[in-house]
Amino acid sequence: MLASHFHLNTSKEAPADAEVISHQLMMRAGMIRKHAGGIYTYMPLALKVLRKIENIIRTEMNNAGALEILMPVVQPAELWMQTGRWDAYGAELLRIKDRHGRDFVLQPTSEEVVTEIVANEIHSWRQLPLNLYHIQTKFRDERRPRFGLMRGREFTMKDAYSFDRDEAGALKSYDIMFNAYKKIFTNLGLKFRAVNADTGSIGGSRSHEFQVIADTGEDLIVYNPDSEYAANIELAEAPCLIAERALPSKALELVPTPEANKCELVAELLNIPLQQTVKSVVYSVQDEEGKKSIYLLLVRGDHEVNEVKIGKLAAFKHGFELASEEEIIEHFGSKPGYLGPVNTVKPIHIIADKTVGNMSDFVCGGNQENTHWVGVNWGRDLPEPMIEDIRNVVAGDPAVDEPGTLAIEHGIEVGHVFFLGDKYSEKLKATYLNEQGKPEVIQMGCYGIGVSRIMAAAIEQNNDDKGIIWPLPIAPFEVVICPIGWGKSEEVRQQATSIYNYLKDQGIDVILDDRDARPGVMFSEWELIGVPIRVTVGEKGLKEGIIEVQARRDKESQKLSPSEVNSYLF
Numbered sequence: 001m002l003a004s005h006f007h008l009n010t011s012k013e014a015p016a017d018a019e020v021i022s023h024q025l026m027m028r029a030g031m032i033r034k035h036a037g038g039i040y041t042y043m044p045l046a047l048k049v050l051r052k053i054e055n056i057i058r059t060e061m062n063n064a065g066a067l068e069i070l071m072p073v074v075q076p077a078e079l080w081m082q083t084g085r086w087d088a089y090g091a092e093l094l095r096i097k098d099r100h101g102r103d104f105v106l107q108p109t110s111e112e113v114v115t116e117i118v119a120n121e122i123h124s125w126r127q128l129p130l131n132l133y134h135i136q137t138k139f140r141d142e143r144r145p146r147f148g149l150m151r152g153r154e155f156t157m158k159d160a161y162s163f164d165r166d167e168a169g170a171l172k173s174y175d176i177m178f179n180a181y182k183k184i185f186t187n188l189g190l191k192f193r194a195v196n197a198d199t200g201s202i203g204g205s206r207s208h209e210f211q212v213i214a215d216t217g218e219d220l221i222v223y224n225p226d227s228e229y230a231a232n233i234e235l236a237e238a239p240c241l242i243a244e245r246a247l248p249s250k251a252l253e254l255v256p257t258p259e260a261n262k263c264e265l266v267a268e269l270l271n272i273p274l275q276q277t278v279k280s281v282v283y284s285v286q287d288e289e290g291k292k293s294i295y296l297l298l299v300r301g302d303h304e305v306n307e308v309k310i311g312k313l314a315a316f317k318h319g320f321e322l323a324s325e326e327e328i329i330e331h332f333g334s335k336p337g338y339l340g341p342v343n344t345v346k347p348i349h350i351i352a353d354k355t356v357g358n359m360s361d362f363v364c365g366g367n368q369e370n371t372h373w374v375g376v377n378w379g380r381d382l383p384e385p386m387i388e389d390i391r392n393v394v395a396g397d398p399a400v401d402e403p404g405t406l407a408i409e410h411g412i413e414v415g416h417v418f419f420l421g422d423k424y425s426e427k428l429k430a431t432y433l434n435e436q437g438k439p440e441v442i443q444m445g446c447y448g449i450g451v452s453r454i455m456a457a458a459i460e461q462n463n464d465d466k467g468i469i470w471p472l473p474i475a476p477f478e479v480v481i482c483p484i485g486w487g488k489s490e491e492v493r494q495q496a497t498s499i500y501n502y503l504k505d506q507g508i509d510v511i512l513d514d515r516d517a518r519p520g521v522m523f524s525e526w527e528l529i530g531v532p533i534r535v536t537v538g539e540k541g542l543k544e545g546i547i548e549v550q551a552r553r554d555k556e557s558q559k560l561s562p563s564e565v566n567s568y569l570f
Ligand code: ATP
Pocket: 109, 140, 142, 149, 150, 151, 152, 153, 155, 156, 157, 381, 413, 414, 415, 416, 448, 449, 450, 451, 452, 453
């Protein structure tokens, strides 16, 4: 690629709405352009990165025996009604009508469609196991789309679905995917951690998140350096401990109430079946003057993986008085009724001095004068103040039920693997005939990767004050050749072109900057874009028989002879 034929449009300033470094740098590097909240065009540089990420994922998915398909973005509502998710998914599900008034959704995920396919395609045990995946546009009407590609509304996901004869087979498929994910994130050149996203691995359910380690990550990972233990902090052991840390303000003090540990009360309030796995704690919180109190519930456990269905919205306020429907409507702008889908039940977060507008994110929430609402976060984003507070977490607490002390780091969820069992296959009648000719329900797993989010996560993990530092496997270009004096020196042109042709022949993704720009301007532009290796060819160096090679990650450049450049690069 010649830079004169490429579209480069970098800038020194990032737009005001770009809060995190990856968003700022992607905008400044001219990689993405915004049209609406969470909706972007991928410019040529970004699309190159996206395709490389996709291909690394595709390769390992294929190696793991998964088969690629392409399912539609627009899906009929009937399927979503059949699984109950038409109601359960909440406001994140974008619903549309066609010209005949029929309801459709823009897919946020594809369990319904893929299960319908399998229900029709699979008849016999001989056809299983099967793993189908696609890399496709998703749409989620996020409450707060932000951070550029990190939390978009339209984004690219790889989602895979495994189909097995029985639970043992499904768990094997899960492990195959788990291992494929490890390879994928290693091959992407990212520092990551696989964390337990399960509250207790009861009922055969199993779930892991893959987290890219970055200080700016929205998730907090707690892990024991001396063991295998690693969990999303929302699901970590000792929820009470976390609750204490999760106070909205330092002015508040946590006081256990007599109601503490009343699982029954919580279950009743939330109208959930009290299972062994549900643990709840009730606290009241008082401010310095001892006036206000906020009741805080912690609920952990895994009732219904991927779909906690609670019949009515259990909003309640101070003293556990159930809120009336009118009050709920007044507060949340919509009627009580659903709780949205959740993958796992997570501990509570208080919404302090802030009314939360989207009911689907919380069982209840909000705060009015002297009326403090209780909020239970069922697996959605944390409200802003909580993110700040949880950064106050101190590492070094003893590990639970094992030796070692806990360490804590921030992470960005880039992948999520899930054992589903018969959750979708039962409702959509995906069965097969077993060896005895008897119908049995297919056992499923689902496996997502945030393809476009990876681009942002990679930048969060790899940047400096000059710009992006791409990991080589996903860099938009692997090498940039910067000739000094392109317009003036025939020798420079020749040498730069010959290196360029040579690298191209070797299959290196190389760009030659033939725009005759001033060195300072040219260098800072490529540093911003983050190309991992820069080769500088100048007249002075050529006289001394030298070419300068600068690795983006290194401070010092290397002065090499043309033949040494060869061995440096290969
Ligand atoms: P989050 O907790 O960040 O909202 P999620 O748990 O809702 O993510 P999943 O349903 O597990 O997401 O989807 C699989 C993957 O898709 C996630 O691990 C994440 O990498 C990616 N993803 C989810 N939502 C978004 C989004 N709004 N923008 C970009 N990528 C996303």
